[in-house]
Amino acid sequence: MIELNRVTKIYPGADQPAVDGVSLTVPVGQICIFIGPSGCGKTTMMRMINRLLPLTSGKILLGGQDVYAMDEIQLRRGIGYAIQQIGLFPNMTVRDNIAVVPRLLNWKKADIDRRVDELLNMVNLDPDTFRRRYPRQLSGGQAQRVGVIRALAADPPYMLMDEPFGAIDPINRAVLQDEFLKIQARLHKTIIFVTHDIDEAIKMGDMICLLKDGRLEQYGTPEDLLIRPKNDFIKSFVGADRALKRLNLLTVAEAMLRNPIHCRESDSVASLQDYMTREQLSYLLVVDGDNHLRGYVSLLDMMHFNGLAGEIVRPMTLTVPPDWNLKDALSKMLHYDLGILSVVDEDNHLLGVLNSRTLFSTVGETYDGKGGHWGKIESGGRVR
Ligand SMILES: Nc1ncnc2c1ncn2[C@@H]1O[C@H](COP(=O)(O)OP(=O)(O)OP(=O)(O)O)[C@@H](O)[C@H]1O
């Protein structure tokens, strides 16, 4: 856990504090994002945590211990630090740069070599190609990756990362973000991560700390900032499309209507026709006796037909799994021009449906439409 208690920094000669009374707690194993306009104090806050800068006032605790009462060297060994300007040693190879802290900790050479290769592989840099290169022989993005894995080298419980992906193009950046989240899911480090990019903050952060002129404007989960921005500055910082950004955070399972109205393939069309006409439904989902989704029937197909629903069932164009994010689900709906999306598990059991109404109410907009030509889909299980 990292705790900041009314932390203030006034640089010598400055008339304004660079960091002004910031208090926050980063829980163990979480990624906390520092974000805010250039000059708002992000780097200054980080450098006070590992004591590269002295505090003017306040307290910083790491795992309950006051960092200013700890042995400075011990403290830094426990904190991986990837700095904003990458800061690789120009006269050392990539291998030696990564090995700096493990060497300080007297690791055996074979262990260091194994670790270096493992880390290079982790960020898609081929060890045989890159191990012996010097920083000047790397692109900006490659150097930044080496900077990140150098911070990870000795497996410290805490990481301070100052715009670690700032110099990387959007595609490789997304790959690295995904990789990093995978690594974090395994390692559960307690991380402070600085970025300028609100989308990166929403994707990577468990918590987001939004700063302005050295002051904490809002500290909360990405959802908090998107749904409950405390003031106009936060609203505009998060962006006018914050409702759409929420789609990235939510899964289909969280938004879907559970237990939607449906029928069995063994139901007679005559009984369904009455029901659908009364309820103004043009289509109805069909399942078999074990709740496997078979498809849908349309009111039009039912005209002059006297058999069972299973005989006129049409397959669904598309189904989605419950763990997809809503943005992907919505983009499929738009791409295939679907009024509803059915949600099924791996065995094709019907779990729920998404329609425009469930989507709109989930992203927090008011919408009183009826879900297009499917009519009003409600929960309630099987048609009676
Ligand atoms: N060594 C210093 N001496 C005096 N003022 C400084 C020093 N370093 C930073 N500042 C000032 O403190 C404020 C915060 O700087 P800091 O580097 O923490 O900002 P930042 O949020 O990291 O910005 P960026 O996004 O541009 O990296 C700025 O106004 C900056 O000019």
Ligand SMILES: [Mg+2]
């Ligand atoms: Mg900075």
